Amino acid sequence: xxxxxxxxxxxxxxxxxxxxxxxxxxxxxxxxxxxxxxxxxxxxxxxxxxxxxxxxxxxxxxxxxxxxxxxxxxxxxxxxxxxxxxxxxxxxxxxxxxxxxxxxxxxxxxxxxxxxxxxxxxxxxxxxxxxxxxxxxxxxxxxxxxxxxxxxxxxxxxxxxxxxxxxxxxxxxxxxxxxxxxxxxxxxxxxxxxxxxxxxxxxxxxxxxxxxxxxxxxxxxxxxxxxxxxxxxxxxxxxxxxxxxxxxxxxxxxxxxxxxxxxxxxxxxxxxxxxxxxxxxxxxxxxxxxxxxxxxxxxxxxxxxxxxxxxxxxxxxxxxxxxxxxxxxxxxxxxxxxxxxxxxxxxxxxxxxxxxxxxxxxxxxxxxxxxxxxxxxxxxxxxxxxxxxxxxxxxxxxxxxxxxxxxxxxxxxxxx
Amino acid sequence: xxxxxxxxxxxxxxxxxxxxxxxxxxxxxxxxxxxxxxxxxxxxxxxxxxxxxxxxxxxxxxxxxxxxxxxxxxxxxxxxxxxxxxxxxxxxxxxxxxxxxxxxxxxxxxxxxxxxxxxxxxxxxxxxxxxxxxxxxxxxxxxxxxxxxxxxxxxxxxxxxxxxxxxxxxxxxxxxxxxxxxxxxxxxxxxxxxxxxxxxxxxxxxxxxxxxxxxxxxxxxxxxxxxxxxxxxxxxxxxxxxxxxxxxxxxxxxxxxxxxxxxxxxxxxxxxxxxxxxxxxxxxxxxxxxxxxxxxxxxxxxxxxxxxxxxxxxxxxxxxxxxxxxxxxxxxxxxxxxxxxxxxxxxxxxxxxxxxxxxxxxxxxxxxxxxxxxxxxxxxxxxxxxxxxxxxxxxxxxxxxxxxxxxxxxxxxxxx
Numbered sequence: 001x002x003x004x005x006x007x008x009x010x011x012x013x014x015x016x017x018x019x020x021x022x023x024x025x026x027x028x029x030x031x032x033x034x035x036x037x038x039x040x041x042x043x044x045x046x047x048x049x050x051x052x053x054x055x056x057x058x059x060x061x062x063x064x065x066x067x068x069x070x071x072x073x074x075x076x077x078x079x080x081x082x083x084x085x086x087x088x089x090x091x092x093x094x095x096x097x098x099x100x101x102x103x104x105x106x107x108x109x110x111x112x113x114x115x116x117x118x119x120x121x122x123x124x125x126x127x128x129x130x131x132x133x134x135x136x137x138x139x140x141x142x143x144x145x146x147x148x149x150x151x152x153x154x155x156x157x158x159x160x161x162x163x164x165x166x167x168x169x170x171x172x173x174x175x176x177x178x179x180x181x182x183x184x185x186x187x188x189x190x191x192x193x194x195x196x197x198x199x200x201x202x203x204x205x206x207x208x209x210x211x212x213x214x215x216x217x218x219x220x221x222x223x224x225x226x227x228x229x230x231x232x233x234x235x236x237x238x239x240x241x242x243x244x245x246x247x248x249x250x251x252x253x254x255x256x257x258x259x260x261x262x263x264x265x266x267x268x269x270x271x272x273x274x275x276x277x278x279x280x281x282x283x284x285x286x287x288x289x290x291x292x293x294x295x296x297x298x299x300x301x302x303x304x305x306x307x308x309x310x311x312x313x314x315x316x317x318x319x320x321x322x323x324x325x326x327x328x329x330x331x332x333x334x335x336x337x338x339x340x341x342x343x344x345x346x347x348x349x350x351x352x353x354x355x356x357x358x359x360x361x362x363x364x365x366x367x368x369x370x371x372x373x374x375x376x377x378x379x380x381x382x383x384x385x386x387x388x389x390x391x392x393x394x395x396x397x398x399x400x401x402x403x404x405x406x407x408x409x410x411x412x413x414x415x416x
Numbered sequence: 417x418x419x420x421x422x423x424x425x426x427x428x429x430x431x432x433x434x435x436x437x438x439x440x441x442x443x444x445x446x447x448x449x450x451x452x453x454x455x456x457x458x459x460x461x462x463x464x465x466x467x468x469x470x471x472x473x474x475x476x477x478x479x480x481x482x483x484x485x486x487x488x489x490x491x492x493x494x495x496x497x498x499x500x501x502x503x504x505x506x507x508x509x510x511x512x513x514x515x516x517x518x519x520x521x522x523x524x525x526x527x528x529x530x531x532x533x534x535x536x537x538x539x540x541x542x543x544x545x546x547x548x549x550x551x552x553x554x555x556x557x558x559x560x561x562x563x564x565x566x567x568x569x570x571x572x573x574x575x576x577x578x579x580x581x582x583x584x585x586x587x588x589x590x591x592x593x594x595x596x597x598x599x600x601x602x603x604x605x606x607x608x609x610x611x612x613x614x615x616x617x618x619x620x621x622x623x624x625x626x627x628x629x630x631x632x633x634x635x636x637x638x639x640x641x642x643x644x645x646x647x648x649x650x651x652x653x654x655x656x657x658x659x660x661x662x663x664x665x666x667x668x669x670x671x672x673x674x675x676x677x678x679x680x681x682x683x684x685x686x687x688x689x690x691x692x693x694x695x696x697x698x699x700x701x702x703x704x705x706x707x708x709x710x711x712x713x714x715x716x717x718x719x720x721x722x723x724x725x726x727x728x729x730x731x732x733x734x735x736x737x738x739x740x741x742x743x744x745x746x747x748x749x750x751x752x753x754x755x756x757x758x759x760x761x762x763x764x765x766x767x768x769x770x771x772x773x774x775x776x777x778x779x780x781x782x783x784x785x786x787x788x789x790x791x792x793x794x795x796x797x798x799x800x801x802x803x804x805x806x807x808x809x810x811x812x813x814x815x816x817x818x819x820x821x822x823x824x825x826x827x828x829x830x831x832x
Contacts (some may be wrong), residue, residue, distance in 0.1 A: 053496055075487075092476075
């Protein structure tokens with residue numbers, strides 16, 4: 001007997017037939033003797049419709065009212081799934097965020113979960129009742145509904161799993177797990193049986209869109225074993241028993257991963273824009289003159305490269321920003337041209353960030369060197385580099401995206 | 417300065433343009449210095465879609481889950497109207513039933529409002545904030561959402577008006593008031609300036625579908641002056657000032673009605689079916705043998721006619737039931753044929769109930785006689801008659817509906 005959280009996204013609950021399919025997945029786990037809490041998103045398209053209404057109502061609108069409108073989508077799905085489960089003979093009830101309650105902070109529209117009162121849900125689970133929880137929402141300190149921001153249902157699921165001390169949080173999605181890279185680019189990409197929280201965090205934040213970044217952070221902080229699997233698998237198919245997991249990817253503590261590969265995956269993000277400031281004075285305060293105005297404009301700067309000045313007088317600074325902020329970032333810097341004192345401002349949105357990720361690289365030398373040599377052999381120019389303990393990222397021309405990803409995937413032995 | 421509740425139904429909030437029109441009505445009252453609480457229905461069609469989902473999920477379903485699903489429609493409208501009002505510079509916030517709270521009984525799906533904690537809303541109104549309240553719903557004793565049954569937003573509005581001690585409850589609808597009869601049948605039908613609670617109750621329950629019956633009952637019990645007017649009137653048109661009301665119908669205590677007409681209106685209901693049981697023994701217990709089984713089958717019996725038996729041995733009993741229950745009622749009676757001991761069971765759905773309504777008839781003799789003579793002169797046969805203090809109802813062949821209504825409308829001097 002285990003206690004499970006099962007999370008189903010919008011495409012998995014897009015209509016009543018799909019909701020029935022979800023119910024069969026739930027019934028399978030209940031029949032196996034498990035205690036089950038389900039977290040559901042809004043039916044596919046509903047959230048977009050509701051968001052569209054709020055925009056049509058007013059371009060700038062009260063986030064508390066946005067929350068009241070948009071949170072209704074998950075409310076509907078939770079009620080419908082409870083009805084379908086009951087119809088299948090599974091005892092179930094729906095729970096809205098304010099009923100549990102799931103307490104959030106006051107940041108309406110993009111709230112963070114602060115605390116979940118899990119006691120009542122646990123009591124019901126122990127009585128054999130399935131809890132169907134509306135995802136993506138909670139109760140703010142003003143006693144009004146708060147939503148967690150797009151994709152927040154993943155976070156709802158992981159937070160609930162932590163609060164009710166679940167043995168596992170199963171994220172049912174439209175893919176059957178996390179891959180070594182995007183299979184659309186590298187057909188030989190392999191599904192990972194297990195991946196550590198840290199690695200998944202790098203992959204999620206780099207554009208592997210299987211799981212929301214915040215949900216992975218939360219899973220890591222609370223040690224919630226999170227299992228990604230497909231909602232399109234046959235719900236009645238025989239499942240692996242006794243601790244063996246069905247087809248999917250387990251995101252877990254690195255201690256649970258027996259054979260740690262040096263490199264786990266190759267991620268890439270096309271949402272990058274590069275800005276270079278040439279011939280700025282090489283003196284204290286210059287970097288601050290550049291990046292403080294950007295921070296004040298709420299522009300998130302990612303890679304930053306500043307080389308040792310060859311002549312000790314002027315230098316170049318290169319950095320990346322999200323593509324959506326590119327024009328705004330240039331405008332901010334041009335308005336501060338005299339304070340910064342640069343000669344030219346250049347930039348392009350025609351770049352991609354490719355990253356090599358792996359816990360094993362902490363204890364293996366030469367991983368970065370292999371990457372640079374491999375790309376050089378294919379004639380791919382590296383515009384900028386950043387590294388962390390478990391990640392090497394390079395910024396390259398976007399035309400080379402596929403070539404670079406395939407080259408690195410093969411280089412680190414990830415091809416099947 | 418007055419405190420107003422303004423209620424808008426589904427067609428009045430069918431899309432964002434209509435919601436903006438509603439907001440202009442609200443702004444007009446706010447600009448006039450009034451404190452305003454608004455009660456909204458779901459956007460036209462939304463409730464039907466949601467109800468359809470619950471039926472598709474399971475033919476028989478948990479009413480608590482139905483409530484969670486269906487109540488989301490009003491939640492959306494309340495948030496959108498608050499956004500639009502704010503965008504017009506009117507301070508506003510949405511209130512869900514569970515936030516006020518509007519306490520209901522435990523009858524999920526058709527709950528009754530038991531108590532509204534109006535204090536917080538009053539406090540906000542006094543600060544100049546418009547309260548936009550989701551209609552049709554409240555919080556049941558189990559801490560879950562309860563809906564009031566179809567058309568319940570009228571009841572929400574009147575109950576809220578009572579709880580916050582509003583001076584008036586304005587029901588904005590798609591007609592500009594209550595008429596002496598259906599203008600589609602009698603083009604000369606007149607809009608009533610004022611009508612008493614008691615008269616309106618008879619009209620509402622007889623099929624004049626302007627207001628939900630329960631809302632009129634509640635208005636009568638709590639003395640809530642209720643004003644029916646059109647939401648399609650120009651919101652910026654000059655309004656009558658100083659206690660004079662704009663175009664519409666005020667439903668109020670009879671003391672407020674200076675010149676009480678003998679007859680106020682002619683109502684009719686096509687939702688009737690007639691059943692006659694012939695040659696039953698004229699002895700104690702027969703009526704009970706007929707009507708107890710019907711009551712147990714939850715069939716609502718309306719008119720009942722039993723004449724004095726001519727021979728003292730057998731008699732006939734005629735009564736009406738709602739058309740939707742006709743087949744079921746016949747089946748119930750046929751299954752009890754031996755206990756009841758009747759000779760034949762006859763019936764028809766081809767009947768209509770026409771009613772003459774007026775407070776004044778309490779003090780005027782001959783109103784009923786006029787009715788019977790008027791119909792007789794047109795060759796209309798009366799199948800059954802029931803009367804109350806302020807109402808005379810006759811059951812006739814439905815083919816004569818229009819003729820009967822026009823004849824009575826003219827007879828009692830209601831033609832313009």
